Amino acid sequence: MIDGNQTFTVDQLMLFKQKVYYEIDWSKMSCKKKSLDASFIPMHVPEDATLMGQTFLGSSSSWGMGVLVNTWYGNLSQNAQYMSVFIEIGCIPMTMMSFSPDSGWTMISTFNWVLGNSNPMDYVPPFFCPKSRLEETEKPENFFTVLESLAMKTKEEQ
Helix, strand or coil: CCCCCCCCCEEEEEECCCCEEEEEECCCCEEEEEEECCCCCCCCCCCCCEEEEEEEEECCCCCCCEEEEEEEEEEECCCEEEEEEEECCCCCEEEEEEEECCCEEEEEECCCCCCCCCCHHHHCCCCCCCCCCEECCCCCECHHHHHHHHHHHHHHHC
């Protein structure tokens, strides 16, 4: 158990065109290079989704104090369900939650979206990563398993 506030210093850089991702531990200046399933997993409102409702996050009392969002829900394969929240204007995803009997709850929240590419160097692994060899795995990770891996590492640190 960790007492008090602690910083967790691991980043994951997913490079879909190269089909690899880097697990970067800044506190140890170490890097693991792993295979990535680069299949496109869109974060969008599925065609068969049902609108749960529309609301303001924040305040609608004054301009710029809130954001209008739509909440959608539906069923996934293998007896799983999902709920997702998208901004009304621009349809930018904010939160996606899913539940399956096999894996339990998963939640992804996104913040500070930047449209376009503000700094291309954000997609270059740090100087200590090029020496990393590709770790052999039976099956490449995908976007969701990479995030799950990070969540499990965070849990282990606690």
